Amino acid sequence: MDLAACVGSRLRELRKARGWSLSELARRAKLGKGTLSELESGGRNPTLETLYCLTTALEVPLSSVLHGLTPAAEISGQAVDAVLTERFEDDAAITETYRIRMRAGTAQESAAHAPGTTEHIIVLAGTAHVGHTSAPMTVGPGMHGSWTADLSHLYQASTDVEALLLVRYSK
Structure with missing residues (x-):
């Protein structure tokens, strides 16, 4: 089964x-019902932004639709490409690790995740502006931020960025 079909099946x-x-999920995710139907049937490739809208509405981590795909799928968005590299779950939280690439001159605003969710980035190359949309921080090579x-948060790149992103969802 291809990526679109696997992700669509998991969403359904x-x-x-x-x-x-x-209709209910489309309303909660603020997406068109036709778009959701195409995604669930595997007829449309999901973007990173769309998957975040849907998994946030479903109150599940993004890895709920990406975990276990072989090979690991790269999901692209307007500014960020991400590959889930690890998912760890215990009694306290679900922790996801992504290898991300941010394209120079682009920005992506992510909607708030569930309460208690934190994000941590380690920049390998390039310069990223990340964090709360009202006060993003600048993170360069070898630096990290949390x-x-x-709350609504931003990913913006002034140069191409390679980074590791850890997302921790409290249970």
Whole structure:
């Protein structure tokens, strides 16, 4: 099964487990019902932004639709490309690790995640402006930054950026 079909199947399973109709999830995610239907049927490739909208509405981590895909899938967005490299779950939290690439001159604003979610970035190359949209921090090569991700937050690159991103969802 290709990426679109695998992700679509997982989205449908998560939606049905909640007992929600296509219309209900589309409303909560602020997406068109037709778009959601195409995603669930595997007829449309998901973007990073769309998957975040859907998983946030479903109140599950992004890794819920990406974990275990072989080979690991690269999901692209307007500014950020991400590959899930690890998912760890214990009684306290779900922690995801991503290898990300941010394109120079681009920006992505991410909506708030569930309460208690934090993000941590280690920049390998380039310069990133990340964190809360009201006060982003500048993180360069070999530097790291952290922020609470239960507020709207930004990923912006003044130069191409290679980084590791850790997202921790409290249970």
